[in-house]
Structure formats: C-alpha cells, structure tokens
Amino acid sequence: xxxxxxxxxxxxxxxxxxxxxxxxxxxxxxxxxxxxxxxxxxxxxxxxxxxxxxxxxxxxxxxxxxxxxxxxxxxxxxxxxxxxxxxxxxxxxxxxxxxxxxxxxxxxxxxxxxxxxxxxxxxxxxxxxxxxxxxxxxxxxxxxxxxxxxxxxxxxxxxxxxxxxxxxxxxxxxxxxxxxxxxxxxxxxxxxxxxxxxxxxxxxxxxxxxxxxxxxxxxxxxxxxxxxxxxxxxxxxxxxx
Numbered sequence: 558x559x560x561x562x563x564x565x566x567x568x569x570x571x572x573x574x575x576x577x578x579x580x581x582x583x584x585x586x587x588x589x590x591x592x593x594x595x596x597x598x599x600x601x602x603x604x605x606x607x608x609x610x611x612x613x614x615x616x617x618x619x620x621x622x623x624x625x626x627x628x629x630x631x632x633x634x635x636x637x638x639x640x641x642x643x644x645x646x647x648x649x650x651x652x653x654x655x656x657x658x659x660x661x662x663x664x665x666x667x668x669x670x671x672x673x674x675x676x677x678x679x680x681x682x683x684x685x686x687x688x689x690x691x692x693x694x695x696x697x698x699x700x701x702x703x704x705x706x707x708x709x710x711x712x713x714x715x716x717x718x719x720x721x722x723x724x725x726x727x728x729x730x731x732x733x734x735x736x737x738x739x740x741x742x743x744x745x746x747x748x749x750x751x752x753x754x755x756x757x758x759x760x761x762x763x764x765x766x767x768x769x770x771x772x773x774x775x776x777x778x779x780x781x782x783x784x785x786x787x788x789x790x791x792x793x794x795x796x797x798x
Contacts, residue, residue, distance in 0.1 A: 576763060576765075576766045577766060579761055579763065579766075580757055580761050580763060580766040580767050580770070581757070581766075581770065584760075586757050586760065586761075589748070589753035589754070589756050589757055590750065590753045590754065590757075590770060590771065590774065591753075592748055592753060593748050593749050593750040593751070593752055593753025593754070594750050594753075594774060596667065596742075596747060596748055596749050596750075597736070597739055597740075597742070597749045597750040599667060599671075600667060600670045600671055600674060600739050600742060600747075600749065601674075601732070601735055601736045601739050603671040603675070604670070604671045604673075604674035604675040604678055604735060604739070605675075605678055605731070605732050605735050606675075607671060607672070607675025607676075607678070607679065608674070608675045608676075608677070608678025608679040608681075608682045608731070608735070609678075609679075609682055609728065610679070611675065611676065611678075611679025611680075611682070611683070612678070612679045612680075612681070612682025612683040612685065612686050613682070613683075613686055614683075615635045615638065615639070615679065615680075615683035615686075615687075616682070616683040616684070616685070616686030616687040616689075616690065617686070617690070617712070618631045618632055618635050619632060619635055619636075619683065619687045620686075620687050620690040620691055621708075621712075623687075623691065624698070625708065635683070638680065639680050639683060639684070642676065642677055642679075642680035643680050643681070647673075647674070647677045647738050647741065648741045648744055650673055650676070650677055651669075651670065651673040651674075651741060651742070651744060651745065652744060652745075654669060654672060654673045654676070655669050655673070655745055659672075666745045666746065666747050667747060669745060670739070670742045670745060670747055674735060674738065674739060674742075677738070678731060678735050681731055681734075682728065682731055685724050685727045685728060685731065686720065686724060688724070689720035689721065689723045689724035689727075690712075690716060690717075690720045692720070692723055693716050693719050693720055693723075697711075697715055697716060697719065698711055698715070698716065700715065701714070701715040701716070722793060725789060725793065726786055726789060726790045726793070729782070729785070729786035729789060730786060732782060733779055733782050733783060733786070736775075736778060736779065736782070737775065737779070740775070743755065750771055750774060750775065751771055753771070754767040754768050754770060754771035755767070757770075
C-alpha cells in the first residue's frame with residue numbers, strides 16, 4: 558500500500574503523487590538518480606581540472622606567440638587543436654576517444670569520459686585564458702621588464718595574477734556548461750544523472766516523471782553554482798574598486 562495514501566491529498570494532485578511514487582519510491586528507484594549524480598559530479602570536477610590544466614598551457618602558448626612571435630610550431634599545433642575541438646560536437650569526440658583510443662585498453666569508462674570532456678573543456682578554457690592575458694595592458698609587460706624580470710618571470714609575477722582574476726567568473730561559467738555537457742556520457746553506458754533517469758523510464762515506461770526529476774536536479778545544481786559564480790564576480794568587482 559502506498560504510504561502517502563494515509564495523507565489527505567487533493568484529487569488533482571493524486572496522478573502526480575502516483576507517478577512520483579511509482580518512479581522514485583517503488584524499489585528505491587531514486588537511488589539511480591543519486592548514483593548518477595555522484596558520477597556526473599565526478600566526471601565534471603575531474604574534467605574541469607584537466608581542462609584548466611590544458612587550457613592554461615594552450616592559452617599561454619597562444620598568447621606568447623601573439624606577444625613575441627615565439628613558439629611558432631607549438632602555436633600552430635594549438636590552433637589545430639582548438640579548431641578541431643571547438644568545431645566538432647562533444648558527443649562525437651567522446652565516441653571517437655572511446656572507440657578509437659581506449660577501446661582495446663580496458664580503461665574505466667569514467668576515465669574515458671573525464672579525458673574526453675577535459676580535452677573538450679581545455680579548448681574553451683584556453684581561449685578564456687588567452688583573452689585574459691591579452692586584456693592586460695602592454696604597459697604591464699614593460700613594467701615587469703623595468704623591474705628586471707624576463708618574459709617568463711613577467712608572466713608569472715605580473716601578468717598571470719591579473720589575468721586569472723579577470724577570467725575567474727568565465728571559468729566558473731565554463732564549469733556550469735561542462736556540468737550540462739556531461740549529460741551525453743550515457744553514450745558510453747556510464748550511469749550518469751541522465752542515464753539514471755533513463756533506467757527508471759525503462760522500468761516504469763513513464764518517460765515524463767524521470768526526466769522531470771533529472772531536469773530539476775540539473776537546474777538546482779546550475780542555480781547553486783551560478784550563485785557562487787555571481788558571488789565571486791561581486792567580490793572581484795568590489796576588490797577592484
């Protein structure tokens with residue numbers, strides 16, 4: 558017997574309550590969403606860290622070439638990487654990396670997803686970092702040189718602290734975008750949040766309620782992270798006054 562039946566429920570809410578009970582309470586089906594949420598957060602957090610690492614490296618190479626004309630070959634490689642990654646869908650990249658690189662390596666699918674999404678995110682982070690570096694006035698480079706710093710020291714002690722401060726909100730937004738993009742990880746049969754909802758749908762033959770549950774969880778996560786990004790932006794703006 559449904560435990561919620563002991564409560565007086567308005568008649569117009571009964572279909573919703575029945576569907577909710579059937580999709581999430583019976584056989585503890587909500588656990589699919591919890592397990593999927595854990596995997597989604599694992600992939601997102603690890604991928605964004607990998608993306609930041611790749612993005613910083615590519616962004617510095619690109620901006621160094623723009624400022625000095627050096628690292629011509631590395632810059633050309635980075636441009637190809639950016640063109641390919643930004644010009645193709647993330648789901649295609651995910652499948653290519655899995656079936657083309659890791660298929661015979663017996664690597665955990667979560668690792669494959671982290672690598673694929675990290676490489677994808679790195680391309681966008683690289684342009685964020687590059688734009689942050691290029692937004693710094695050229696006088697700052699000259700100021701570093703006047704202090705006796707070489708180019709690397711100027712980048713490390715003068716330019717990068719200012720550039721990172723400028724792009725932190727954009728990096729926060731990239732994290733939010735990446736969180737939503739990981740919803741295609743189910744193509745590798747990874748039980749992420751979206752796949753968890755799909756498993757419930759396959760058992761109850763009711764697609765609406767499980768997908769609404771998935772959408773609500775994503776929305777709540779995005780709202781939480783957006784709140785922290787906005788808070789960070791306000792703090793940075795107050796700190797610059």
